[in-house]
Each structure stands twice: as C-alpha cells, then as structure tokens.
Amino acid sequence: MATTAIEADFAAWMGAIQARVEEALKRCLPSAQLAPARLHEAMRYATLEGGKRVRPLLVFAAGEVAGAEAGRLEVAAAAVELIHAYSLVHDDMPCMDDDVLRRGKPTVHVEFDGATALLVGDALQTLAFQIISEQSGDATRALEMVRTLALAAGSRGMAGGQAIDLESTGKTLSQAELEFMHVRKTGALISAAVKLGALCAGPCPAALEQYAHRVGLAFQVVDDVLDAEASTATLGKTAGKDSKQGKPTYVSAMGAARARGFAEELRRSAHAALEGFGDRAVRLKQLADFIVLRKF
Amino acid sequence: MATTAIEADFAAWMGAIQARVEEALKRCLPSAQLAPARLHEAMRYATLEGGKRVRPLLVFAAGEVAGAEAGRLEVAAAAVELIHAYSLVHDDMPCMDDDVLRRGKPTVHVEFDGATALLVGDALQTLAFQIISEQSGDATRALEMVRTLALAAGSRGMAGGQAIDLESTGKTLSQAELEFMHVRKTGALISAAVKLGALCAGPCPAALEQYAHRVGLAFQVVDDVLDAEASTATLGKTAGKDSKQGKPTYVSAMGAARARGFAEELRRSAHAALEGFGDRAVRLKQLADFIVLRKF
Numbered sequence: 001m002a003t004t005a006i007e008a009d010f011a012a013w014m015g016a017i018q019a020r021v022e023e024a025l026k027r028c029l030p031s032a033q034l035a036p037a038r039l040h041e042a043m044r045y046a047t048l049e050g051g052k053r054v055r056p057l058l059v060f061a062a063g064e065v066a067g068a069e070a071g072r073l074e075v076a077a078a079a080v081e082l083i084h085a086y087s088l089v090h091d092d093m094p095c096m097d098d099d100v101l102r103r104g105k106p107t108v109h110v111e112f113d114g115a116t117a118l119l120v121g122d123a124l125q126t127l128a129f130q131i132i133s134e135q136s137g138d139a140t141r142a143l144e145m146v147r148t149l150a151l152a153a154g155s156r157g158m159a160g161g162q163a164i165d166l167e168s169t170g171k172t173l174s175q176a177e178l179e180f181m182h183v184r185k186t187g188a189l190i191s192a193a194v195k196l197g198a199l200c201a202g203p204c205p206a207a208l209e210q211y212a213h214r215v216g217l218a219f220q221v222v223d224d225v226l227d228a229e230a231s232t233a234t235l236g237k238t239a240g241k242d243s244k245q246g247k248p249t250y251v252s253a254m255g256a257a258r259a260r261g262f263a264e265e266l267r268r269s270a271h272a273a274l275e276g277f278g279d280r281a282v283r284l285k286q287l288a289d290f291i292v293l294r295k296f
Numbered sequence: 297m298a299t300t301a302i303e304a305d306f307a308a309w310m311g312a313i314q315a316r317v318e319e320a321l322k323r324c325l326p327s328a329q330l331a332p333a334r335l336h337e338a339m340r341y342a343t344l345e346g347g348k349r350v351r352p353l354l355v356f357a358a359g360e361v362a363g364a365e366a367g368r369l370e371v372a373a374a375a376v377e378l379i380h381a382y383s384l385v386h387d388d389m390p391c392m393d394d395d396v397l398r399r400g401k402p403t404v405h406v407e408f409d410g411a412t413a414l415l416v417g418d419a420l421q422t423l424a425f426q427i428i429s430e431q432s433g434d435a436t437r438a439l440e441m442v443r444t445l446a447l448a449a450g451s452r453g454m455a456g457g458q459a460i461d462l463e464s465t466g467k468t469l470s471q472a473e474l475e476f477m478h479v480r481k482t483g484a485l486i487s488a489a490v491k492l493g494a495l496c497a498g499p500c501p502a503a504l505e506q507y508a509h510r511v512g513l514a515f516q517v518v519d520d521v522l523d524a525e526a527s528t529a530t531l532g533k534t535a536g537k538d539s540k541q542g543k544p545t546y547v548s549a550m551g552a553a554r555a556r557g558f559a560e561e562l563r564r565s566a567h568a569a570l571e572g573f574g575d576r577a578v579r580l581k582q583l584a585d586f587i588v589l590r591k592f
Contacts, residue, residue: 030451030452034452035456035460035476036451036456036459036460036463038459038463039451039455039456039459040451043451086418090414090418093391093414094391094410095389095390095391095405095409095410095411095413095414096411096414109391113391114390114391115391115392115462116459116462117391118386118389118391118392118414119451119455119458119459119462121418122382122386122417122418122421122455123450123451123455123456125418125421125422126421126446126449126450126451126455127446127450127451129425129442129445129446130442130443130446130447130450132442133439133440133442133443133446134443139435139436139438139439140435142435142439143429143435143438143439143442144429146425146426146428146429146439146442147426147429147430149425150422150423150425150426150429151426153418153422154419154422154423154426155326155332155335155336155339155415155419155422155423156326156330159335159415159418159419159422160331160332160335160419162415163332163334163335163412163415164331164332166411166412166415167332167334180331
C-alpha cells in the first residue's frame with residue numbers, strides 16, 4: 001500500500017473504533033431522562049463526543065495483539081475512558097487548573113457549576129468500576145482489570161501524578177523527577193489501557209507492558225511540546241498553560257527540540273518492543289506513530 | 297444480663313471492631329513517607345482516627361449473621377469506610393457545603409488546600425475498589441462486592457443523592473421525595489455495608505436487604521433531627537447547617553417529634569426483618585438501636 005492508502009486504512013480503523021466506543025459510552029452512561037437528570041446530563045456532556053479516544057484505541061489495538069473479543073474490549077475501553085473523562089473534569093475545576101475550555105467546549109464547572117463538576121467526576125470514576133464488575137465471563141480476569149485500573153488511577157498513579165504536579169509548580173525538576181511525575185500523571189492510565197486490552201484475552205505479555213510504558217511517557221512529552229507550540233484553536237483546550245502556571249515540563253527542562261527528539265526515541269523503542277508480535281501489532285505501531293507525530 | 301451489662305458488652309464489641317478497622321485502614325492507606333507524601337498524609341488525615349465507623353460496624357454485624365471470616369470483613373469494612381471518607385472530604389469542599397469542621401478537626405481543604413482535598417477524595421474512592429480487587433479467595437464474590445459498592449456510591453446512589461440534595465436547596469419536598477433523596481444520599485452506602493458483610497460469606501439474604509434499607513433510612517432521619525437539635529461540640533461537625541442552607545429535611549417536612557417517631561418505626565421494622573436469624577442477629581439489632589437512639 002502507498003503511504004496514503006496506509007494512512008487511510010489507519011484513519012478508517014480509528015474512526016470505526018471511535019464510533020464503537022462512543023456507542024458503548026452512550027449505553028453505559030445513565031440516560032439524562034433519569035433522576036438526578038442534571039447530574040446525568042452533565043456526565044454525558046463530560047464524556048460524549050469528545051477527544052481522540054487514545055486510550056480506547058490502545059485498548060482495541062492491544063486486544064488485537066492478544067486476540068480478545070470485541071465485546072469485552074468495549075467494556076474495557078469505556079471504563080478507561082470514563083476514568084480519563086473524570087480526571088479532566090476535576091483537573092479543570094477552579095481549585096485545580098481553573099480552565100474554561102476542554103475539547104472545544106466550556107468545561108463542566110462553567111457549563112453547569114462547581115458542585116456538579118465535582119459530583120460528575122466522582123460518579124464517572126465509580127461508573128468505570130461498575131461496568132467492569134458487570135461484564136459476564138471470567139471473574140478472575142475482571143477482578144484483575146479492576147485492580148489494573150485502580151492502581152493506574154489512584155494515589156500511586158494518576159491522582160498521585162497530579163499531586164506531584166501541584167507540588168512542582170514554580171520549581172525546576174530534573175529529567176528523572178519529571179519522568180517520575182509523568183509516568184504517574186499520564187503514563188499510568190495510558191499503560192493501563194494497553195494492559196486492559198491484553199487482559200480481555202489473558203495475562204498481559206511483558207513486551208506489551210514495555211510498549212505501554214514507552215508510549216505513555218511519549219504521550220506526555222508530546223503533550224508538553226504541543227502545549228508550548230500549538231494554538232488553543234488547534235488543541236481545543238487552552239494552550240501555553242504550563243509555562244504561564246510555571247509548571248515544569250519536558251520543554252522547560254530540555255527545550256522543545258530535545259523534547260521532540262526524546263519522544264522520537266521513545267516511539268522507536270515502543271516499536272522495538274512489539275517485534276515479536278509481527279503483523280498483529282500493526283495498530284499498536286501506528287498508534288505509537290500517531291501519538292508522537294500528532295499535531296493536536 | 298442487666299441493661300448495663302448488655303450495654304457494656306455492646307460497647308466492648310464496638311470498640312474491638314473499631315480498633316480492628318482502624319488497623320486495617322492504616323495498613324491499606326499508603327504511608328505518608330511514600331511519594332506523593334503530602335497527598336498520602338492528607339488521605340490518612342481524612343480517614344484515620346475519625347467517626348463512629350457505623351458502616352464498618354454494620355459490615356461486621358452482617359458478617360456475623362452470615363458466618364463470614366474476619367479477614368474478609370476487614371477488607372469490606374475498610375472499603376466502605378474509604379468511600380464514606382471520600383464523600384465527606386468532597387462534601388465539605390467550598391463548591392459543596394463549604395464546611396470547616398469535621399470529626400472535631402479542620403476539614404481537609406482547610407488543613408491542606410482545595411486541590412489536595414479534591415485529589416484525596418478521588419484517590420480514596422479508587423483505593424476502596426483497589427483493596428477489594430486485591431483480596432484473595434472467590435473472585436466472583438469479590439466482583440459482586442465491587443458492583444455492590446459501585447452501585448451504592450455512583451450517580452444512582454450516594455453521588456446521585458448529593459446531586460438531588462443540591463437541586464432541592466430552598467425547595468419544599470414531599471415525604472416521598474425526601475425518601476427518594478435520602479435512600480440514595482445516605483441509605484445506599486449504609487445498605488451496601490450490610491450487603492458487603494453478607495457477601496463475604498455468600499449471597500445476601502433478602503431479609504438482610506430489608507433490614508439494610510430500613511436502617512439506612514433511619515440513619516438519615518436521625519441525622520436530620522440531630523442537625524436541628526444537637527450542638528456543634530457534640531456532633532464534631534457544624535450543627536444547624538440544614539436549615540441555614542434551606543435544605544429540606546425530615547424535620548422541616550414533618551417536625552422533629554414526628555421525625556423521631558418515624559425513626560422509631562423504622563428501628564422496629566428493622567428488628568422485625570431480623571427475626572428469622574435468632575441470636576446471630578444480636579449485633580445488627582443493637583446497631584439499629586444505636587443508630588436511632590444515638591445523641592451524636
């Protein structure tokens with residue numbers, strides 16, 4: 001296939017998965033007709049029609065490598081996206097980043113109110129664990145999925161990364177300290193997406209864990225570069241926030257050029273981790289490229 | 297036994313369970329020496345040395361009826377208390393009740409800050425699901441525990457009850473509407489505690505579910521009466537908040553005397569639900585009495 005045909009094929013695959021995950025999220029989120037209606041409306045506002053769905057794409061791509069059923073992957077993908085959506089709602093609140101724009105729309109606390117944003121985040125997190133617990137099939141594996149998601153989201157994972165981020169504002173961090181923070185703040189949930197996809201079929205192979213770790217870190221490095229270089233319109237969220245808030249980033253630590261180089265290095269080592277899987281890993285490889293080479 | 301001997305025996309049982317749960321919570325909460333240290337310190341501050349531990353007591357009392365192992369009950373009790381602790385931290389935040397005092401101490405956002413309070417609540421919720429997923433033994437039952445806790449905590453349970461509470465401020469609710477709210481806001485987690493205790497041994501008997509529903513509702517009715525009648529010093533949290541905030545309560549809906557009568561009625565019907573269990577249900581009966589007759 002020519003480059004453009006490969007690109008078109010990848011874009012079609014992405015579009016199909018994104019549509020599938022959107023439907024799964026619509027099904028698992030309570031109807032806005034159901035009491036408490038305003039809370040449910042806000043939960044749907046925060047989650048639906050938004051974002052690139054990178055984590056669900058990773059769930060499906062890893063599931064393809066592992067040979068998992070699509071129905072199970074839908075649940076895992078929706079769960080990890082619910083955790084991601086909850087974290088965005090809470091991060092945007094006035095007591096955190098105090099941001100007004102997300103995915104091109106007013107943030108939840110702006111569109112609704114602060115108390116509703118708090119409850120939306122809380123209830124989205126709960127729903128993630130609920131839907132995993134309600135799937136049929138192997139309970140041992142489902143319980144391992146609960147554990148994987150909880151470890152990635154909790155105080156040793158995403159929430160912990162956020163806390164380190166808060167403590168670090170105005171400070172200069174070494175590359176090792178930055179990595180410690182980012183492996184938790186963003187990397188943990190990205191990694192969890194890959195592991196959850198694999199867990200839908202069986203134990204997660206070590207090579208996939210390596211891939212997950214590298215791609216998770218690359219995602220954050222690229223996020224830092226984009227925050228420094230892209231526009232608010234392109235990102236659909238406020239650009240230039242990190243330097244304005246005095247947050248240490250890969251760009252502030254090593255400059256944009258070296259940060260881009262580091263992301264490229266991580267992309268190559270992510271590819272290398274997949275070598276043993278052959279053609280089954282094509283989507284994971286393409287996603288590593290997509291994550292590192294994206295412009296938004 | 298004379299009344300005082302029975303009381304002393306119940307007090308000793310409560311003290312023993314409370315101490316046991318405190319140790320279980322200390323073990324499952326990350327050490328304050330571990331990074332991010334401030335977050336972990338705040339999680340411990342929010343959870344340890346606080347409260348009557350009503351939900352853990354219900355877990356153990358229901359476990360006694362069902363014949364569950366103490367080790368499993370510890371995990372269930374700690375999990376439900378972590379959910380309760382998270383909800384208190386978030387409820388006290390400025391965008392919700394904006395309260396400064398909880399369990400006789402400054403609230404988390406006062407002692408630490410708003411962003412930390414947000415993350416503490418988030419991470420405590422996650423930890424509840426994590427510890428259930430990490431217990432050994434029957435995975436099907438553990439997964440059912442995840443589901444029970446998630447249904448009780450989410451938008452159709454506790455978080456939903458909070459949202460209805462917010463929407464109701466300044467309104468007059470009928471008794472049916474009040475019950476709809478309170479069954480979710482407080483009742484759901486109280487009920488879940490009973491079910492989790494039973495689930496540690498096997499499926500939850502219907503009679504225990506009935507008991508749980510009645511005691512859960514009674515708990516909130518008494519809470520309303522105490523908020524109206526007790527002092528801040530006795531409660532360890534700000535008294536008189538409901539009427540000041542214009543919140544509909546059982547006291548505003550039916551007056552304090554009828555609310556007390558309703559709680560008494562619920563206490564009796566909770567006892568009635570336990571009849572088939574004989575002596576095994578003595579702690580559950582005593583807890584129903586404790587919940588309705590408490591002064592704080």
